[in-house]
Amino acid sequence: MTDICYYCLQKSIATEKLDKKELKELELSCSRISFKKGDKIMIQNTPSHHIAFIKEGLVKVHVMGPEKEQILKIVKGPAYLGIPTTIGAKINEYSATAISKSDVCFIGFDVFKNSILNNGEFAYEIIVELSKSDLQFYKKCINQVQKQGPGKIAEALLYFSEKIFDQQPDFKLPLTRNELGDLTCTSRETVSRILSDFSNNKIIKVNKREISILNKKQLEIISKIG
DNA sequence: GCATTAACCACAG
DNA sequence: CTGTGGTTAATGC
Helix, strand or coil: CCCCHHHCCCCCCCHHHCCHHHHHHHHHHEEEEEECCCCEEECCCCECCEEEEEEECEEEEEEECCCCEEEEEEEECCEEECHHHHHHCCECCCEEEECCCEEEEEEEHHHHHHHHHHCHHHHHHHHHHHHHHHHHHHHHHHHHHHCCHHHHHHHHHHHHHHHHCCCCCEEECCCCHHHHHHHHCCCHHHHHHHHHHHHHCCCEEEECCEEEECCHHHHHHHHHHC
């Protein structure tokens, strides 16, 4: 049974631009699925016919490289997932895994495409989201390639605090040390060492996955100078 | 040469 | 899954 998109309170900015008829079509092609932490939402190297929209939850987007796993980004709903790989390729070029309980709508690609072709405002909002994501990725790319360890970790901590947890200085890291390493292009040992180093210098407080940022200024400086 | 940085390995909670 | 210590390789004075 499909949900009624018209009454959905978690519509994307793009979907807000659709009229009643378009929403009805969306509704018919949309299936809403709940994922538990650790569930695979999208699997690399499998065919993709759907666009996913994360209504709620945290998702990690990752690819398996020749050597090891690389986490591309952490996405927080509401956000689209898999537009590039569904439009630009026939198979998924990356995987997505829920790292918290997540609600996701899968939209048939044909319906999604029709909305783009028929509704300019919808299409524009989709481009806005893709563009923002693109720019964010450039930034991450530069940061992770040119900074050294502490800079990368500082950057990641600030990212979680500001973007994922809405400016909260205290948060629970949704990743293991290993995954944080996969995200920041370092080893898990290096992550461990840098976190205890920050902790010793009273920049952050660490208790298992619980992180408190004590000295944000300092963290920003470390992130900036690399 | 010497210092710094970080990966890899190993082992212990 | 984590934290630490030793070792090693690369890089930059």
